[in-house]
Amino acid sequence: MATFVRLLVSQAERVVSRLFKAERGEGPGSFLEAPRTEKLLEQGEGGGLRYGLGAMQGWRAHMEDTHTAQPQLPGALASWAFFAVYDGHAGGTVAQFCARHLLGELVVGEAFTGEGESPEAVKEAVREGFLRIDSRMQALARAEGWEHAGSTAVAVLVSPGHLYFINLGDSRALLCRAGRLTFYTEDHKPSRPQERERIENAGGTVLLQRVNGSLAVSRALGDFDYKAVAWRGQTEQLVSPEPEVYELARCPGEDEFLVLACDGVWDAFDTEGLCAFVRSRLLLGGDPQAVCKEGSRDNMTCLVVCFRGAPGTSQAALQKERELDAHLESRVAELYGELQEQGAASLVAIFRCLASEVNPSLPPGGGLVSKRAVIMEAYERLRRSYEAQMSGPCESGAPC
Incomplete structure (x- = not known):
């Protein structure tokens, strides 16, 4: 599916939209005069799953996306898998830290060591893992001077019986089941009523659909200058590090594929459209190595994970x-x-x-x-x- 990586083209109509969405402090210097179109391609398989990833720097001055792809976890969790895309902003430090350390913070405790699988216990362990790594990074960020950096995260933890969709920010994941879009995560935008309420309770405002007129996401890891109200808990700050975690029972005969992608991809595709497009390419015999990069000035990363039920060549x-x-x-x-x-x-x-x-x-x-x-x-x-x-x-x- 290497040709899948070259299917789409930058469009001038996206320029104004992309500039408007630029993160805080970003001006013309945050973008290149011409896009960097070299592709990072990765693929692998294990545990009955195949995955492919494509990433491109695009118009951004720096590549701030990272990812994790483990189709088979080690040791006692060999029947589990973990896939994630991290979309950094104001630098790639937080995204890179998460790619190295987040999984280790999630799969700890009784939820993963006891007998049987408790979905509620797994979801709580995931939430606690996100809060834990954010606290861990905050101490490092202050000492090393990267407290302005942040990252969204979207991930899927695959167990023998369930799919755990994990979302923090405006990256997105979807599930195609029996040929149809069955589930997708919801972006954390400051304009969402629940998010706006938390922001205003923490003393902030939502201006131009941004936190204090600056940050375009209402939940993220890092961004510690938005988490400075000492008497408020982690989840009560202007920007929250608490993910939303959704659990779906697996349907082995019907589950086809997952797509995890940063917002640069969703600027170019709607959710239904990307699901249909990926499925149409799989029917042509493509493997899941793909990046979806229609017109955007952003970094772009797309991860496709195929189950055994993924469509074959037609x-x-x-x-x-x-x-x-x-x-x-x-x-x-x-x-x-x-x-x-x-x-x-x-x-x-x-x-x-x-x-x-x-x-x-x-x-x-x-x-x-x-x-x-x-x-x-x-x-x-x-x-x-x-x-x-x-x-x-x-x-x-x-x-x-």
């Missing part, structure tokens, strides 16, 4: 994809000829023409932008052929 889907590619190549040739007569045969013009056409065969959730590689290759062939003709000898044999 010959009908492959044939439909071949027919779609052939149709697009034909239309590019037609449009190139028409636009060349007008002196306007640019790639942008061809994309605009194709975008104005209704094509129900385009990949669900991905749309025309997911076929960018096919369109660009067809365009480049035509452009090179045209330029070769224009630079070749005239019919008389003399140079033109």
Whole structure:
């Protein structure tokens, strides 16, 4: 599925939105003049799970995303798995610390050592683990000078019988079951009534949908200058480190895949759309190594985890994809000829023409932008052929 990594394209329409969403203190210097598009790719398997990850720095000046992917935990928890994506802001220190240490803070205590599995005990252990690592980091941050750094976290802890969705901030995770979007986490935004109430009780305000007009998430690890009210508990501060933890019983015959992604991906896809798009790519025989990166100025990390019930290769889907590619190549040739007569045969013009056409065969959730590689290759062939003709000898044999 390496080609899956190159399916989507940056779009200028996202620029203003992305700038508006910039974290506190970020100005033009927080972004590059051109995106860094080198991909970090990772894949693995274990315990009946396969996973693939793609990450890209994008337009951001620094890569602040990190992740954890353990399809099979060690020792007595060998039948468990843990996957997480951390989206850092104001530096990557907190995200990197979490990638190294958070799992060790979660899977401790009787919830993981006793006989049987108690979902309520597991969820409480996860909550306590988040609070514990936040306290641990606070002492380090003050000593080392990174108290302004923070990170969101989205994770899934997989046990033999349950899926534990863990969310803190505005990264997001989803579950596809029996071909449908079955569950997804809810972002922690300051505008949510429960979040606004806590922020205002702690003496803060919600301005421009941000904590004190600055931070775009209402829950995060780190961000210790938002956790400075000494007489309030950890979960009562302007920004809370307490995750929401959801538990779903596993359905081995129906569970297909999980997607965990940072907000840079969700800026480009809605939840239903990304679920449908990932499933459509798996039907084409792709492995889960993927990054979903349609137009965003942010860092982008996407982690796809496939269960045994994930869809396999469909010959009908492959044939439909071949027919779609052939149709697009034909239309590019037609449009190139028409636009060349007008002196306007640019790639942008061809994309605009194709975008104005209704094509129900385009990949669900991905749309025309997911076929960018096919369109660009067809365009480049035509452009090179045209330029070769224009630079070749005239019919008389003399140079033109």
